[in-house]
Amino acid sequence: MAVEPLLKVRDLKIGATIYPPGERPRDIEIVHGVSFDLEGGKVLGLIGESGAGKSTIGLAAMAYGRGGVEITGGEVHVSGRDILKSGLRDVRKLRGGEVTYVSQSAAASFNPAKKIMEQVTEAAIFQGKFSKQDAEARAVALFAKLGLPDPENIGDRYPHQVSGGQLQRCMTALALCPEPDLVVFDEPTTALDVTTQIEVLAAIKDAIRDTGVAALYITHDLAVVAQVSDHIMVLQQGSMVEYGTTDQIINNPQEEYTQALVSVRSIKHEEKKPGDTPLLKVDHITARYRGTNFDVLKDVNVELHPGQTLAIVGESGSGKSTLARVITGLLPPSDGQITFDGRVLSPDLPTRSLEDLRELQMIYQMADTAMNPRQTVGTIIGRPLEFYFGLKGKDKQTRIQELLDQIELGDGFQDRYPAELSGGQKQRVCIARALAAKPKLIICDEVTSALDPLVADGILKLLLKLQKDEDVSFLFITHDLATVRAIADSIAVMFQGQVVRYGPKSQVLAPPFDDYTDLLLSSVPEMKLGWLEDVLANRKMESAGN
């Protein structure tokens, strides 16, 4: 008889109740009979876009359904026991003891009212695996292994007293502390900046290797999962598309969908040469928020030429969104000025002319919250047409339909509500709304960050097409360097409120690099086996050389 795998999933079916607006609630199936095995000490990557059911499957390994999600059929065996048939008492023994969980947002998953140490050791003590003293010693050892500063004392802090990357490592320590057989990692690095992601990723990988624990590694980022997993399972809309070794999936994908995931970012964009007169000139801008005593922006100078794209790249807190606030007039700068189309813009939004407002539009990261959920798509796009051009009745309808055609949504969308649209469609409606004002400049603030790669790709293609047709300029704010490569003509790299590198794309992305840009560029995961080791080895060599 063959050795029983640690985790054996057979024909797993998971359902949920949905509440469509204006209809009766109904039950749908979100995972349609998925089967797989995971041996002890191995790592299986679950990959797919949002709605693929990867988190749902991961949580099923703990017999847990989030929200109204319910496991409706199949078997989940952990160490030979079917946990779906176990009573609640046995399942509680399993959760936090044999199988543990690392969530995407450690910041939200730690109780703000309790010290880190108490939360990290809680399950180990509660499940009777270790005494309080042993659990705490184990936690300190894990803090050290995960590269946390001051491992002896960091447990005495509260969650808000450590950084996001540190907290994510604490969450990993929390999962490893009870000495589980299996850890479910649910997008553990997705919410982090790239330079932090690479460190946390390396820490997690080391911890998995050193403790010999098995793991389900859930992510939408194939390049990340390629670094940590032995096998990969590709999921699409609740069904398995392909399963294989990491090497096979990355280098020799069989299915069309997997090939699309691997080769995403197919956009080729020729860099345009700057013209004579810039459309937007950001001149020695320094800015700070009211009630604070430090500058969020320090002497920022950039230019954007008509019909081109300037990408502002940087990590969270680098000041890139603040720059957008200054340009739009939401935050008057303490020094410097903004020149737009040959005229100096008033620093303060209320004193800008209607024309200034019209020519400068914005698209946001969360299309969801940028639209009124109680207005139809037609009303949302029609509003700027009325406001800026006074269009009414039939003219307005025709123009709305033109715009919808431009964003490739076609007929039948005018009367629909945002809740009835997919993430990509919502972002398209936001683009149409910005376009309706016939702007000269659109500021795009992380517009593809909340979207799945394939959908984001479609949005970027659309933006490039619109730029060609309408000769509109984009100020593209993003932390994603792959996006920048795809669409930018010039790039400004921001770090702690300053532009550390600025120029045409071909120059900015070519060596020699400054230290920060080098760190940023080398931290972007590549879809290549062993990439993580190579980068870390390189960095070690460089620091040894210095």
Add this chain to the structure above:
Amino acid sequence: MHPIFKLIAQRVALGIMLLFAASVLIFGGTMMLPGDVAQQILGQSATPENLANLRESMGLNDPPVARYFQWLGGFLQGDLGTALTNGRDIAESLGSRLGNTLFLAFWAAVISVPLAIFLGLLAVRYKDRWPDKLISAVTLTTISIPEFMIGYVLIYWISIKAGWFSSVAIINDSMSLGAKLNAIAIPVMVLTLVVLAHMMRMTRAAILNVMQSAYIETAELKGMGMLKIIAKHAFPNAIAPIVNVVMLNLAYLVVGVVVVEVVFAYPGMGQYLVDHVAKRDVPVVQACGLIFAAVYIGLNLIADIVAILANPRLRHPK
């Protein structure tokens, strides 16, 4: 110094300012009533001459601002003036009344606050199941019925039919604690039923709100039981809103029990106030008003301070 002291000091200063503002309103409000104290005292026998004499001797001809500060100054030194109707020192008669009111409020609070929080936790544990619905239905019913009605119903069933407790809640200093408690048993029940729903619903809502958090899921995935999660992980994060509504209800127990005191002939502040409003005894009304304002502001100040102390981000800054 820990920055939290600054926050608390700010709150206390704000509370004191608020109290001053309330005193101005109370003084100004009673000033606007037609007639003045001299006219009240003399009543029918008022002639222009003795009115003028009395005003002169009472200092009523001084400018209002001066009289306000005189009144406030006296108040701060414990001199509340004398009642017009019986000429007795207000501080003296008010003292025992206030003591009685606080006695009643204290016992009502001792029973209702833990009960409300317990029922709130229970309602969360059995959310949308029958215990939750039963608790909500019963407490909402009791808050919807006017308190005098509940009072009379309880008197009828408990005191008259069952013969357990006294229907009149008259207490005096010579009574033993047991006798006093026996006397106030039914009013305490009435007050408990009146304030229960508000605190219970708020506890339920505050904890349910916290139960949506990701860290509750973390606790569930540690294999913890529901009651333990609620008590250990949810409750500490729901303290601020719960304390807030508890304090509002405690203030109500002190300030708003007029009806219950009248129903049970209880010798508390409320009844004292009602008596003297009827007799237009302005100094007594002013004194009661200011004490009520102080209680209200004081309790809400405590709620604010607890909310500050309960916030780990304020307690342990980066």
